[in-house]
Amino acid sequence: MKQKITKIMIGSIIVFTLVGCANKQTENILYSSEAITIMKEQEVYDTIKKKEYNKTVETFLEQKAFQKEYLEEYYQIDYVEEKDFTTRVNTLLDKSYKPEEINIIFKYLNEKNISKLLDMEYQNITEYVQIPNVEVDKIDRYNAYKEKENLDINTAVTYVNIGLDLEYYSQIQTIEDPSSYTVLLNKYRALPEDYVPDDLTSLSINPNMQLRKEAAEHYEQLQDAALLDNVRIIPFSAYRSKTYQTRLYNNYVNSDGLKNADTYSARPRHSEHELGLAIDVRSSVLLDNLTDNDYQWMQNNSYKYGFIIRYAKGTTPITGYIEEPWHLRYVGIDIATDVHEKNITYDEYYDLYLKETEKN
Numbered sequence: 001m002k003q004k005i006t007k008i009m010i011g012s013i014i015v016f017t018l019v020g021c022a023n024k025q026t027e028n029i030l031y032s033s034e035a036i037t038i039m040k041e042q043e044v045y046d047t048i049k050k051k052e053y054n055k056t057v058e059t060f061l062e063q064k065a066f067q068k069e070y071l072e073e074y075y076q077i078d079y080v081e082e083k084d085f086t087t088r089v090n091t092l093l094d095k096s097y098k099p100e101e102i103n104i105i106f107k108y109l110n111e112k113n114i115s116k117l118l119d120m121e122y123q124n125i126t127e128y129v130q131i132p133n134v135e136v137d138k139i140d141r142y143n144a145y146k147e148k149e150n151l152d153i154n155t156a157v158t159y160v161n162i163g164l165d166l167e168y169y170s171q172i173q174t175i176e177d178p179s180s181y182t183v184l185l186n187k188y189r190a191l192p193e194d195y196v197p198d199d200l201t202s203l204s205i206n207p208n209m210q211l212r213k214e215a216a217e218h219y220e221q222l223q224d225a226a227l228l229d230n231v232r233i234i235p236f237s238a239y240r241s242k243t244y245q246t247r248l249y250n251n252y253v254n255s256d257g258l259k260n261a262d263t264y265s266a267r268p269r270h271s272e273h274e275l276g277l278a279i280d281v282r283s284s285v286l287l288d289n290l291t292d293n294d295y296q297w298m299q300n301n302s303y304k305y306g307f308i309i310r311y312a313k314g315t316t317p318i319t320g321y322i323e324e325p326w327h328l329r330y331v332g333i334d335i336a337t338d339v340h341e342k343n344i345t346y347d348e349y350y351d352l353y354l355k356e357t358e359k360n
C-alpha cells in the first residue's frame, strides 16, 4: 500500500505541476474500476472520494458485499486476508458488534471460535478474546463460574473447559481417538463402549500385567532406573478391561457408597487403566502406596520415561479424585517433560496445549 501511496503522490505532483491544480476526478485512482462503478451505483462516490484510500472499503465494493449503512464501520475495520471476510464482517455488524470488536475477533480468535460466534447472538468477548484456550460458546459459563468461585479469568476459562462448573459425570463426551498416547480421560470424557487397545504387552517382570507396548517398554526402563537409585518399586495394577473396571467400581460402590467410591475409583470407560497406559506402583515396603522418598524420586524422574503422576498431591479440586501418588500415566517423553516443567494437572495441560491438535 505504501508504494501505491507514493505513486499517487508522485502522480499528483506531476498533474499539479502540469495543469496547476488537482483534478478532483483522479483522487480515487487507487480504487479499482469495479469498486468505482459500485460506489457510483450505491451513491457513495462523493463521500468516498473525500476520504483516504481504504482496502477494506474497496474489498467490500469489489466483492459486492458493500452495505451503505456500514460505510463508517468499514473504514474502521482492518482488512484481513481470509475467505468469507466480507460476509463474516457483515454478519457481525448485523449482530451489533463494533468495528473494534470485529478487529480483535479476526486478530485473536481461531477459525473454530469465529465460526461459532457467527452462529450466536452478540457476545461481549472483549475480555476473553486474547485467552488462547477460550471457547466462545462457553462465555456465559465462564462469567458465572468466575463470579461463583472468585477466580481470575484465565483459571475460570480452563476450569470451565475441563467441565468443573458441572456435576461430575454430566455432559459426557465420548473421545474419538482412544489409541492416542495423549488422550485425556476424566469424569467428563469417556472411552467408546468397545475400546480395547490392540497392542497390549505383558510386563516381563510380571506376565499377569499388561500395558500397551510402548508404555510397557518405558515402564521397565523406569523401574530399572529407580533400582539403580535404590528405589525399589513394584507394579500392582496395570491394564484393566471394561468388565474388570466395572466389577471393581461396583464393589467399591457396594461397600463404600457411590459418593465415596467416586472419589477414588473411576467409573467404567473413564479409567486410564482401560487405556493400557496407566500403572499403579508401590514401594516394596508398602502394600499399595509409595513412601515419601520413593514418591520424591518418581516426581523427579518419571517424566524422563514418559510417565506423569496423574493424581499428584494437591490436585483433587481439579481431578476430582483423591491424591493417588501411586498412579502413573504414560503420555510419551516429550509431553511428560512439558507437563513436569509446567507443573499443572493433565486436565489443565490438555485444555491449554493439546485439545486443538487432537481429534477428540
Ligand SMILES: [Zn+2]
Pocket: 237, 273, 278, 279, 280, 326, 327, 328
Ligand atoms: Zn491407578
